[in-house]
Structures are given as C-alpha cells and as structure tokens.
Amino acid sequence: MERRRRNTVVFALVLMGSVLSAGSAAAQSCPVKIGGVLPLTGSMAPITKKIAQSAELAIEHVNQGGGIKGCPVQFILRDDQGQPTVGVDAAKYLVEVERVPAFTGTISSGVTGPIISSVTAPSKVVQITCCSTASPFTLDGRSGGYFFRTIPTSKTQAFATASETARRGMKKTVVIYINTDFGTDMLRFYKAAVAKLGGEVIAEVPYNDNQPSYRAEVTKALAAKPESLLLIGFPKDGVTIVREWLSLGGTKTIALNNSMRTMDFVNGVGAKFIEDVFGMDNAQVAGPHVDAFNTAFEEKFKTDTKGPGVHTQYDALMVMALAMNIAKDLTGPSIKDAVRRVHVSNGTPVGTGPAEYKKALELIKAGKPIKYFGATGPIEFDANGDVTGPALVWKVKDGQIVTDRIITIEEMQALFKRVEN
C-alpha cells in the first residue's frame, strides 16, 4: 500500500517534471519565437493540413529572407484538437512558457473566442487568425485591439453572395445553413444584403453538423417550394445535403459558400449533377505576389493551393513577421501598433516570397514605409482588425472547379456602401 502510494507520487512528479523542464529553455533573444495554434486533429483536420503547410512555408520564407530583427524564427505549432480547453491551454503555454509575443490561430471560432478572452486580451499579445470569421471578435472591443484576421469576415462573403444571387436573378431562395457562429453570421448579413440588392429568403433551415442524414432539414426546406437554394456549411455535410436535396427533387439552382470549393465536395456529390451551381470564395487576386506564393507552395508540397485558409494563413504569418520587424521592440503592444504599418498607402509595394521579404526588411531598416501585397492581395486592416477583400465566383465545369468571375476590391467597397447606407 505504502509503496503503491509512493509510486503514484513519483509518477505524478515525473510528469510534472517533464512539463517543467520542457519549458525552461525559453526567454532568449535569438531565435525569435512565434506561436501557432491550429486544429491538427479533430473534425477540422482535413482542411488544417494545407493551412499548417502554408504556415510552414511562410516561416521558411521569413527565415530565408532574413528572419526577424536579425534572428532566425522558431515556429512552435500546437494542436487545439478543436476543443476550447485544449486550445486555451496551448495558447497560454505559448505565451507564458515559450514567451511568444505573437501567435497565429485558430480555425474554429469556439476555440478562438476563449483564447481571446482568457489569453490574448489580458496578456496583451498579438493574435492573427487565418480563419475565424465570427463577427463579434473584432467588433465588441473584447480583444483590446490585439486580435486581427487576414480572412475577410463572413460579412464580405455574405454581401458578395447576395450581389451574385441578385445578378443571376435568383428568387424564392431557401437557406440551409450550419448552426454555428459562421452560419448564423452569414445568414444575417446575407438577408441584410438581399433586402437591398433584390431577391428574397423564403425559409431558413439550420442544421447541426456530422449527422448521417439531413433528410428532415431538406424536406423542411423543400416544403417552402423554393426556386433556389443557398447552402452554407462544410464539405462533408454539404455532400449529404446536396445529394438528398437533388434526389428529393430540389432545384439545381444552388449557391454555395467558400468551404465547398474543394474537390472532395465536387466528387462527393458527383460533378455531373452540379453543373449549374456556383459558389463564393475569397478571391486570390492575380499578380506576381499571388503567383510567387502558389508556385512556392506547389513546388514544396506537390499539391495545389486550393482550399480554405491556405492563402490567408501565409499572410497572417507574413504580416506578423513584417510587423515584428517594424515594431521598436518585441512586445505585444508594439507589435499591435506595427501591424497597421505593413500596408501604408504611400509605401513601396512588397510581395510574397523570400526575396520580397528581404526587400521589405531593407526598406524597414532604411525607415521607409512598405505596402504589403500578400497571397490574398493587399492586406490593409480596418479599425477593428478586419480586412476586406475581393471575392470570386466559382463553378463546376467538366468535373473541375473553375473561376467564373472576380468581384474586385473596388466593387466590394461599392457594394458595402450600397448595402450599409
């Protein structure tokens, strides 16, 4: 009995010890540490793989281009497993033990939310996410200005969707949406925009993810006798819903959101059944800065850059690295202010890739302003820490995903004015 107890205590101590010793090597000037929290496992894992690779590529480019303040960058990536407690713990560890002044992450808004309230805002560290689009994060002041995102929020996408459905004359639309903050945001903004631009939503059907069948939701949606469908969700559930929708006689006029822009979705439903659909995504503005990223990514990972978050994650880290070079010291408050100086209107344009990064460092060293054009285009944060961006309309043709047309940044800005005023 006594021995058993001692063993137990020893076991606990060893565990604690391994945690302790693991962290004691922190707090040095070189290398500069940047943290990352992403759901490498769990339900988001399929889309996270490319996002993590994109982060890896960004860090590689930063290091090849001269690092941060003369130091090489060490990227410490933690898994949040899509679970809030795990994500908060990982972020807290990065901030308190690894002493990172800034980190990137994460994807699910249910994990990003508690990280902002219990780590980012109280500890005054900069957080830049590639993917969390829940609108309140930047709007209600809870982040203290330390939270940024390189992905246009659901508002941009919802407005763009509404302008496209109006342009195509979609009428009597039923919206089936995933019941998450992303889905409810999209629906709210879409309805607001449709009211101004034309079209009508005749029924709203929320769904909860990971169900084996959505027959009940689809039947409910069809009962409203819709002429078109807007589906807001994720590929796995999207496949099930669209298949059931079509097999129950639903119209082929379907609009989709950004997450469905993957071959998993197209092949899952069967390309020949969805020739009439169109979807939205954040546009990859054409230009050398975009091509440089695409080429580098394809060369390194032997796969294309299609998929949510791939481009925005690269920009999140590039913006962070540039801001850390501009900041007078590597503390959260300095970096926070510097984030707004990576894209100055009279600055010298700099793009993606190690050579452009090196050029940016030289400009910064010379005290000159820069204007960063990233893998998603010009990265300029508004007062809340959000970006607006161009959108693209995609469709399925000959079994492939192709771009139908681009809604430029200027068009988006005009659209925002039209809807909001």
Next chain:
Amino acid sequence: MLAYLVFFACIVLILGVLTLALNLQWGFTGLFNAGVVGFYAIGAYTHAIVTAAPQPQYVGNFGLPWPVGVLAAMAATALAGWLIGLVTIRLRGDYLAIATFGVAVSIQLVALNWEPLTGGPQGLTRISRPLAQLFETPFGFNLWFLGLMIAIMAAIYWALDRVLMSPWGRVLKAIREDETAAVALGKSARRFRLEAFVLGSTLMGLAGALYVSFIGFVSPYDFLPIVTFQIWAMLIVGGSGNNRGALLGALVIWAIWAGSGVLVTKLVPPSHAAQGGAIQVILIGLLLMLVLLFRPRGLIGEAAVVSRHVND
C-alpha cells in the same frame, strides 16, 4: 513558467471538482452518468446568464455579482439534476448511461439554438470574474483564482469525506454493491440514488460556474461529449471510489493531455509540425492504455473498508 503552472493548476482543480462529482455518482453509488458535460453546461450557462454584463440583444445577462452567479448555477443544476433524476434514476447501468448521454447532447443543442438566452453559437462574453478589477496582470488574477480554487476544493473534499463516512455514505456503497440487499434492509434505493445524483450534479454545476468565471467566455463548443470522456478517463485512471484517486486522475490526465502537446513540439522537427497533432493523439491513447494495463484499478484504487466491529 510559473504563470502557466498557476493557470494549469486552476484548470486541473476545476476538472477535479467534476471528477469528484462523478466519483460520488459512479465511484460510490454506481450511477453510470454519461452526461457529465450536460450538468457542467447548465452551471456554466446559468452563471454566464446571471452575471454577464447586460447587452440589448440578450434576454439574460443580468450583470449580478459573482457569488450570486455561483449560487444560481448550483441551484439550477440541482433542479435540473432532480428533474432528470426523477425520470431516469430507475434505469440501471448502461440504460442510465444512454439516457444521460442523450440529455447532455440535448442540453448542448439547446445552448446552441436558444440564441436570445445563450447567445447561440456566438457564445456569451464579459462574464463576471471574482474581484477581477483588483488585479492589473493576468498572473495576479490567476494566482488569486488558484487560492480561491484551493479553498473551494478543500471545502468540497472535506465535505464529501464527511458525507461518505456517514451512514448515508455507507448506504450508497451498499446500494452500489448489492441493491437488493440494501432494499431488503429497508433502505429506499431510489431515494438514495436520486440524492447522490442531485448532489453530484450540483457539484458539476459549480464546476461549470467556476470554469466560465475563470475563462470569461462561454460557447456551446465548450460542452462537446469529449469532455465527458475526459472526466471519465480521469476517474478511471485515478481510481474510482477514491476521492484522492479522482483528484490525482484529474491532474495526471490533464498533464498527459497538455504535456503531450509540449512533448510533440519539442521532439518533432518543425518540418513535420503538421503531423505532430496525430502523434499527440496517439501518445494520449498509449499513455491511457499503459496506465490501465499496469494499474487496472486506477492509480489509487478504492481503499478496503473493514468494519471496526469485525473482531468483536
């Protein structure tokens, strides 16, 4: 480092309250509650709704002081536990597990869908944290919260110890071991089971209130079924039927969960960081299996109790 350990300890103690509550239900009474997270959620949301700063779009958010929130959370969970217990408590073993699991999933879905009250998927923020305005740094607040947690834990531990040593506690064990025999001795198994269920649920509600007042944010994603699994793993690994075991289990499992992530970042080269997550999950599973292989009754099993009259 210290700041992280304080934070880590706070989380462990909150999870420890949950594990102790489950130990009362499963370890001592044999109630297979597979819906731990549901009661945790009720406590968390009650506290959030009662204490969060008022916002026009929500019907709740009364902005009341922290202690009111905690008491309300416990009261609400006790009531929920009693109502759910009334209809399910007669179910044995796995049947109770299925029923409570269903209840927990329903509660999570209610939280997700009842937007005016719970904020729906957006969650609720600006939740009252005890005396937070007195502390300028997060470390100061966490340290104070840790002290508070230790005091609360000590009180719960002591109270549970007393209760379980009492005749009431012995009846619980008698029911767990042989319900027919306990009934034959004139004890109402149903009443005792219900009482243990409600008491355990109340503690789970308290844990929920403590969790949201520590994190300051609540959303339905905090209450996925995986949390129930984690609490069960803590109890089984630590030692079901032993409160010290339950607490040790909470520490060990959470250390494995968080520590394995640290280990992976130290051992896996950065070029393979994207695969690190999978390695971490494998590591967690492996450690759980090893503990159960070498200590099948848990790290600290239940102590054998022999009547002091045995030699009379």
